[in-house]
Amino acid sequence: MNDKRRRLEDVAQASVQRAGLKSLSFRTLADEIGIKSSSVHYHFPEKSDLASALIQRYQEDFREQLDAISARRWNVKRKLAAFIAIFEQVADGERVCLCGMMAAECESLSPDNRRLLSGFFDDMESWIADLLCVNADSINAPVSTRQLAKVIVSGLEGALLLDRVAGSKANLKAQKDLILSLLK
Amino acid sequence: MNDKRRRLEDVAQASVQRAGLKSLSFRTLADEIGIKSSSVHYHFPEKSDLASALIQRYQEDFREQLDAISARRWNVKRKLAAFIAIFEQVADGERVCLCGMMAAECESLSPDNRRLLSGFFDDMESWIADLLCVNADSINAPVSTRQLAKVIVSGLEGALLLDRVAGSKANLKAQKDLILSLLK
DNA sequence: GTCTATATACAGATAGAC
DNA sequence: GTCTATCTGTATATAGAC
Numbered sequence: 001m002n003d004k005r006r007r008l009e010d011v012a013q014a015s016v017q018r019a020g021l022k023s024l025s026f027r028t029l030a031d032e033i034g035i036k037s038s039s040v041h042y043h044f045p046e047k048s049d050l051a052s053a054l055i056q057r058y059q060e061d062f063r064e065q066l067d068a069i070s071a072r073r074w075n076v077k078r079k080l081a082a083f084i085a086i087f088e089q090v091a092d093g094e095r096v097c098l099c100g101m102m103a104a105e106c107e108s109l110s111p112d113n114r115r116l117l118s119g120f121f122d123d124m125e126s127w128i129a130d131l132l133c134v135n136a137d138s139i140n141a142p143v144s145t146r147q148l149a150k151v152i153v154s155g156l157e158g159a160l161l162l163d164r165v166a167g168s169k170a171n172l173k174a175q176k177d178l179i180l181s182l183l184k
Numbered sequence: 185m186n187d188k189r190r191r192l193e194d195v196a197q198a199s200v201q202r203a204g205l206k207s208l209s210f211r212t213l214a215d216e217i218g219i220k221s222s223s224v225h226y227h228f229p230e231k232s233d234l235a236s237a238l239i240q241r242y243q244e245d246f247r248e249q250l251d252a253i254s255a256r257r258w259n260v261k262r263k264l265a266a267f268i269a270i271f272e273q274v275a276d277g278e279r280v281c282l283c284g285m286m287a288a289e290c291e292s293l294s295p296d297n298r299r300l301l302s303g304f305f306d307d308m309e310s311w312i313a314d315l316l317c318v319n320a321d322s323i324n325a326p327v328s329t330r331q332l333a334k335v336i337v338s339g340l341e342g343a344l345l346l347d348r349v350a351g352s353k354a355n356l357k358a359q360k361d362l363i364l365s366l367l368k
Numbered sequence: 369g370t371c372t373a374t375a376t377a378c379a380g381a382t383a384g385a386c
Numbered sequence: 387g388t389c390t391a392t393c394t395g396t397a398t399a400t401a402g403a404c
Contacts (some may be wrong), residue, residue: 035387041382046380104284108204121349121350143365147361147362151339151355154342157345165290174332177331219370221397223370
């Protein structure tokens with residue numbers, strides 16, 4: 001069934017967002033589903049195959065959320081707030097971004113998966129840059145929209161990681177406040 | 185000898201800054217020094233002892249660099265640029281911050297080490313906040329100095345992690361440009 | 369302080385039966 | 387698709403000789 005595959009991805013994603021890809025084993029993943037590790041290998045021959053699937057579906061899910069924001073008749077500031085809210089939801093679940101976690105583990109990723117990961121951040125950055133670009137006159141910062149998009153993405157990813165260490169949401173809130181203050 | 189212990193820490197730190205604590209084994213660490221893994225256990229009984237030592241010495245080293253900046257007769261903006269230069273040096277070495285890496289791995293850290301890690305970021309944040317506080321009138325942002333300090337720390341940490349994925353330094357540069365633009 | 373040797377556990381992955 | 391069984395490699399950690 002394709003349902004099993006999706007359940008495996010669900011559990012694996014939650015695990016990676018909590019403890020990272022290195023900490024996820026086919027054995028514990030199988031245990032949580034109620035099958036054997038060899039059966040997991042049927043769905044994902046190698047661990048890198050599972051990683052690829054996780055990155056791609058995370059990106060697709062993220063893209064859907066961005067499209068939903070784009071479809072709204074909101075001003076730039078409100079759209080950006082909705083974008084930040086995606087990260088706040090992740091923080092509420094005591095998780096970090098799947099790709100932010102994998103970024104820390106990128107040394108042990110296959111070249112293919114590193115490219116997928118890079119594409120995820122490029123996509124997010126482009127979406128923000130496009131959003132900022134159409135209303136460039138309402139930006140209170142002396143940097144390019146592309147640069148500001150980079151600051152926002154890396155800032156939010158860093159905030160998620162650091163907030164977990166202290167068990168707070170102060171970094172994410174600080175990022176949110178500053179980012180929104182840069183827009184009129 | 186105490187020299188061996190320091191050599192072990194040097195190699196271990198480089199390894200963690202490249203691939204993370206999980207990827208570091210006593211065996212490979214021992215191999216690089218030219219001893220056996222059981223000898224590494226003599227210096228650091230458990231892996232968590234090694235982790236503690238790494239965090240503490242990294243924090244002390246960082247603190248020295250901050251003190252050196254504090255001692256200069258520079259304006260706030262130049263001191264902040266010097267602070268950011270510490271991160272640029274890390275990026276130049278194709279590394280990430282030791283504590284930024286461990287922040288991603290915090291789920292598998294002992295409570296003690298999580299506290300040490302939290303203290304590292306608090307320290308850095310306080311240093312920036314103090315720096316900004318004395319010249320609060322030269323800040324172009326409508327957020328508190330404490331919040332701005334959080335934005336700077338999490339932003340730079342996130343930039344180091346994301347830049348490694350694409351193999352660039354664009355995120356760090358964007359963070360630098362924006363941060364410095366917030367000061368008159 | 370470092371060694372050999374070993375205990376124990378777990379990792380990714382595969383073969384072949386059902 | 388899932389299982390049992392197994393191969394192979396590696397991990398942390400310890401005991402005890404030198």
